[in-house]
Amino acid sequence: MSNVIICEPPSSYQVAGRLPNKPHDEAFKKLLQTFFLEFVELFFPELHRQIDPAQTRLLMQELLVDVIGEQTRELDLLVQTRLLESDAYILIHLETQSYKDPFFSERMFIYFSRLFERHRHDHRLIIPIALFAYGDSSAVKPEFTMRFSEHNIVHFNYFHVELFRCNWREFIDSSNPIAAALLSKMGYTKSERRQVRTSFLRMILRLTAKLDQARLALIMSFADLYFEPVEEEDKSIMDQLRKEYPIESEQFSELMPAWKRWGFEEGVAKGMEEGIEQGIEQGRKQEKLEIAATLHSKGFTIDEISEMTKLEPIALADYFKQQAE
16 A cells, blocks of 8 residues: 555646635644545545444544643544454544644654554554645655664654645546545646636535535535635636536535625625625625534534634624524
């Protein structure tokens, strides 16, 4: 089984969706908690074939001491699963890295060591995986080595995925929800932005028959963090997709939150400046509330939802209370 997924990048590329002040860690954590098996299936199919989905569960409260930072650290994702052939239970540790860190491989080794120390009697196999979600990660070496003279004292390797080096074109025909969500973080040129965004919506359209609304909303809200919408461009995309899918055209205004923020449905039809402004405002508020309700149902805290939607925590608490009643 290969321990790395590297796709050749375009000849000239941008950091897809590289925006400041984004809740990267929590967004990736919620996405991978929800679609862990789909992530393994997409990037590590051999591993996926060897584990039992029915015996796969998250271990949510694994805390380890970060020796480097001398702080207690909760792992991004720790999963227990069973190997089909041997019936042995194993651990899979998945860590997302959203920025360059020269000590990352060292930390991965420390986390592996702590996990082995704690679980070695029950889980003889621990598989570490890193998901690199920042710009060009080509300088990353997925290993930690300690040598003396000609002797290897430690040579630790971990599986890894480099999103930025993945060519988005190789994933657009996939029906895997993780492929759709992570499309916005793959490498693409500025001239390809419209194609990527259009392909993402086509993927979402295919997934509507496969996923419930909560999981669809999670994928859409994740992608919306990294896609930079351009009003005229997205309006053109909407018109194009409505021509391609006339029967399903009513769904398109729900597939891209930015359309509702710009009030295409509410304001443009009125044909008056006042109506447009009112529609934009109503669409923006309603879209944020709908996303907030979905994120709340997926376990996000009010503070996290407030950071992602820019809605006041008090207003969110009142809204959730009204929904509960």
